[in-house]
Amino acid sequence: MKYKKLVIDNPQDLLFGLAPKPVKTPRGLEIGGGQVYSELNFTLPTMSINENTIKEVNRHYAEIAEGALQRALDLESKGVVLEFETLLEMTKTPQIGIDIVKIMNDICEKYYQKHGLACEIRLTPNDLREFERPALQRTSKLLEPMFELFDKGSLAGGDLLSIESTGGKEVSDSALMMCDIKGMFFAMIVLGVRDMQFIWKKIVEVAEKNGKIAGGDSACGFANTAMVLAEKKFIPRVFATMVRVISVVRSIVAVEEGAIGPEKDCGYEGPFLKAITGIPISMEGKTAACAHLSPIGNIASACTDLWSNESVQNIKLLSGMAPTAYMEQLEYDVRLMNVALREGKASASLLKRLLEQSDIYTDPQALVLSTENVIRISKKLIQGDTYIENAKNGALEALDIIEEALASGQMKLPEMETAYLPLLRADIESIPANESEFVEMMLPVLDQSHFILSEYGL
Amino acid sequence: MSDLLLKLAEAVEFGKVDKNAPYPPQLKGQDGASELTQQALEEGALPSAILQDALIPAMDKVGQKFSENKIFVPQMLLAAKAMGAAMFHLKPFFQSGDIKSKGTFIMGTVKGDLHDIGKNLVTMMIEGSGWTVIDLGVDVPSTKFIETIKANPGAVVGMSALLTTTMTSMQDIVADVRKEFPDIKIIIGGAPITHDFCKQIHADFYSPDPQGAVKYLKELAA
Incomplete structure (x- = not known):
């Protein structure tokens, strides 16, 4: 990892709405520049996307943007990001995605010109490469439609570019189910890091060519999958916590390659990225329960710069369409944070403390997200000469933090959870810091029919 | 024993x-x-x-x-x-023929959907309960389901979908399978799936978790 020093090394300075390297957008947002904005994410109701339904698909997106921005305006919002996370068909056939960006961009422009509402679109195409198994990460033809959408979609108004890239997922899906932390290291810190270097070079090139903003990636398919599986009690929470911490080393590669934030909402590794690099981040918590449950509803917002709902279908609720209702919920959440920021450091710190303390000891995944622990773990994450060493150091520090919280009696976990702690420690300690040695160690125990090493430059 | x-x-x-x-x-x-x-x-x-x-x-x-x-x-x-x-x-x-399987269970994540963790859990638990499982993988079209059913008469079919947009794919596949095999038993599951959706698309059973699918199959085999 190229970072050797934290940009934020004092937990008190790791605060919502304030990032050392704020991002200014063309239509007036300054993300991380002193206030928190809503980031609304949405999807279609149950329906097919094909030539017969495309008019209806477009109508839904127009309705979503119009309804959400009108509500934001009515609530005197200071600014909004609309995240257009495409559905598969919209990346496979990029013109569908490009047209939807245009439709929503026209609506954003109208609200900006007519009412002065600062609003931008974050465009997040799908990583289509996971359609091929084993995946052709570097040579797949599916990269063409993905990058056509990045390119033309950004020109159509997708000013912030992001992706949830999937390099290493071929290995992580089974490693997650077996709680195989070494497998997760291989998936994320060997394959994932290498793929992030490949894909983010290309995304940053597009952003620079078109004068757009390379936002960030999210380890959604890895660490959020772990969190959701833990929430269903399929895997231990302590394991999901380890996956989250090591995901930092994977996701930070986007920044190393030139992404400037905001980091993506479903990347709960965001606080670590903010501490290490200073970029603004997006997070989601209690207001994302429409999409998935989580044990970090309040603490997730402690140092966020955008506050997201993850995803909601465009369906009718009693109050109105669901995205409009979620726009309102997000706006009230950010209004509270912004009032605290305006009142000064004491109020903002108090609100942050309450957000943290309400969750911190209820789950190890919340524990590692307290700003104090984020700084503590981040200091270890930047120690080491290889990505593997960075991830090992961070994970071991997180294990120490969990064990300290258990020993002090502040956090309680059932025996079936704590039984994993020594196993995880032993496994993590056994991982060699050198990538070649680690690859050599892992290849005999992995099903090599699932991935192609040369597609990762190995 | x-x-x-x-x-x-x-x-x-x-x-x-x-x-x-x-x-x-x-x-x-x-x-x-x-x-x-x-x-x-x-x-x-x-x-x-x-x-x-x-x-x-x-x-x-x-x-x-x-x-x-x-x-x-x-x-x-x-x-x-x-x-x-x-x-x-x-x-x-x-x-x-000295021992018999409880039956054959054909499972796949429907076309357009790549999620496989839930599907894998279901297949593993069903296999453990004595059924012969044929896992068709992810992104499975109607043709693949139909072809496999033809090769395994009397099989029960399971389908998984995790996206709201692939629920329609599930609906189409259930209809295609029903056209060829009107009496076949079809179990469905996945995050956006509900009992109502199950009824609507004429599947036989919806289970929110793998254990429910195992229980249903046990009753079928009884």
């Missing part, structure tokens, strides 16, 4: 695949499901008794513990692996 079968059931329940397997620590160095099955066969135990008295009850216990949140998926997967190690020795008796 003989001591040997009791030991075999214990090996499967706790995921002891074979003697060399390091897991579980309390059974380190002891024979696992593989060796114990071999021994049982050598001592003249009926293959059907090994299956019915040791393996299936052990997996039932595992399923029960999982339902009660007493174990995590890895323990269940290890138990399934141990069951697989035992089944390896019983395979010739299936082929000769």
Whole structure:
């Protein structure tokens, strides 16, 4: 990892709405520049996307943007990001995605010109490469439609570019189910890091060519999958916590390659990225329960710069369409944070403390997200000469933090959870810091029919 | 049940695949499901008794513990692996007809959808309950389901979808399968799926979790 020093090394300075390297957008947002904005994410109701339904698909997106921005305006919002996370068909056939960006961009422009509402679109195409198994990460033809959408979609108004890239997922899906932390290291810190270097070079090139903003990636398919599986009690929470911490080393590669934030909402590794690099981040918590449950509803917002709902279908609720209702919920959440920021450091710190303390000891995944622990773990994450060493150091520090919280009696976990702690420690300690040695160690125990090493430059 | 079968059931329940397997620590160095099955066969135990008295009850216990949140998926997967190690020795008796599978279960994530974790859990638990499972993978079109059903008459079909947009794909596949096999039993599941949707698309059963699917199949086989 190229970072050797934290940009934020004092937990008190790791605060919502304030990032050392704020991002200014063309239509007036300054993300991380002193206030928190809503980031609304949405999807279609149950329906097919094909030539017969495309008019209806477009109508839904127009309705979503119009309804959400009108509500934001009515609530005197200071600014909004609309995240257009495409559905598969919209990346496979990029013109569908490009047209939807245009439709929503026209609506954003109208609200900006007519009412002065600062609003931008974050465009997040799908990583289509996971359609091929084993995946052709570097040579797949599916990269063409993905990058056509990045390119033309950004020109159509997708000013912030992001992706949830999937390099290493071929290995992580089974490693997650077996709680195989070494497998997760291989998936994320060997394959994932290498793929992030490949894909983010290309995304940053597009952003620079078109004068757009390379936002960030999210380890959604890895660490959020772990969190959701833990929430269903399929895997231990302590394991999901380890996956989250090591995901930092994977996701930070986007920044190393030139992404400037905001980091993506479903990347709960965001606080670590903010501490290490200073970029603004997006997070989601209690207001994302429409999409998935989580044990970090309040603490997730402690140092966020955008506050997201993850995803909601465009369906009718009693109050109105669901995205409009979620726009309102997000706006009230950010209004509270912004009032605290305006009142000064004491109020903002108090609100942050309450957000943290309400969750911190209820789950190890919340524990590692307290700003104090984020700084503590981040200091270890930047120690080491290889990505593997960075991830090992961070994970071991997180294990120490969990064990300290258990020993002090502040956090309680059932025996079936704590039984994993020594196993995880032993496994993590056994991982060699050198990538070649680690690859050599892992290849005999992995099903090599699932991935192609040369597609990762190995 | 003989001591040997009791030991075999214990090996499967706790995921002891074979003697060399390091897991579980309390059974380190002891024979696992593989060796114990071999021994049982050598001592003249009926293959059907090994299956019915040791393996299936052990997996039932595992399923029960999982339902009660007493174990995590890895323990269940290890138990399934141990069951697989035992089944390896019983395979010739299936082929000769000495023991019978409860039936064939064909499972796939529907076209357009790549999510496989939930599907894998379901297939593993159903296999552990004595069914022969054919896993078609992800992004499976109607044609693949139909072709596999044709090759396995009497099979039960399972479909999974995790996206709201692939629910329509599920609906189309159920309709296509029904057209060819009006009486076939179809189980569906996945995050956005509901009982109402199940009724609407004329599937037979919706389960929100793998255990529900196992229970339904048990009733079907009874």
